[in-house]
Amino acid sequence: MATADNKDLVRRYIEDVVNTGDVSRIDDFIHLHYTEVYDGRRHEVGIPGAAEHIRGVRRTYPDLHLTVEGQIAEGDWVATSIIARGTHQGEWLGIPPTGKPLVYSGVNVDRILNGKIVEHGGAANLLTTLLAVGAIHPAHSGPPSHPIGTVPTPPLETEYAAYYKRYVTLVPEANIVTVLHDQTLVLQHTAALVMPSQESFRYAPGKWSIREVFGHLIDAERIFGVRAFCFSRGELAHLPSFDENKYVTHSRNDARTLRDLVREFTAVRSANLIHLYTLGAPEWAHVGTASGHPVTVRAIAYVMAGHVRHHVGVLRERYGVG
Secondary structure, three states, rough: HHHHHHHHHHHHHHHHOOOOHHHHHHHHEEEEEEEEEOOOOOEEEHHHHHHHHHHHHHOOOOEEEEEEEEEEOOOOOOEEEEEEEEEEOOOEOEEOOOOOOOEEEEEEEEEEEEEEEEEEEEEEOOHHHHHHHHHOOEEEEEEEEOOOOOOOOOOOHHHHOOHHHHHHOOOOOOOOHHHHHHHHHHHHHHHHHOOOOOOOOOOOOOOOOOOHHHHHHHHHHHHHHHHHHHHHHHOOOOOOOOOOHHHHOOOOOHHHHHHHHHHHHHHHHHHHHHHHHHOHHHHHOOOEOOOOOOEEHHHHHHHHHHHHHHHHHHHHOOOOOO
């Protein structure tokens, strides 16, 4: 078969069998001596083994759907880049169903013989998926400790403008630096739930696209980070407010990919955390004026975390993400 035919065979197998769960036609695609490669070995499982693999995966993810991102073929081999999406509704790795929507990327490598797939292997990026279902946990419960830093207690309502209460109340945790640290993984997972064709989706005319929501999170993260830095250093000058809609309008975020936007947010949050790790109790309690209202540094930290949680909720409720 020509390489184009080989790629088409693999693509049709994904679309007609893997994505539907219909194994009645599996012998149209799978060779009698079908072999799966894992644990560094080749295991000949034949057509029955291939069918049982599909059934088993769909018991865990009944709505499993693979999107083909690209393919490369050479000789009898086809490499296929995929994005897999599904809801965790069956036991996996001993983890009971969580009901969570999961996404992972991967590369399938298939060998074709006489017009059928005879060998299958590949690799999948399952880190965020394993974290999401609780199969693995970070090596530490939060950001690295700093010898001169402390963790602040939650702010009082008198430490921030009334407008920000809706953000602060979304963060009941006592260790705010851990929350801030872990949110980068939350945003990475949230972005992975969005198909590339949906990234410019707006739930109503005049509303921000999904990309612009992520861009706004970056804008706000920069502003909050500057405020926390300045006030921790004893700045007495009043810092201005910012027009979030104007900032979005003057950005080019709707032309960027979510992957790029999440990468930037992670960089900005990481820079802010490096600074926050160094603060002691006196610096957390410093007061400055922003948008015409007094605010403490620790209140800004809670606003930062609550602001992200607010918009992740908006993405879920209004944009259907997650």
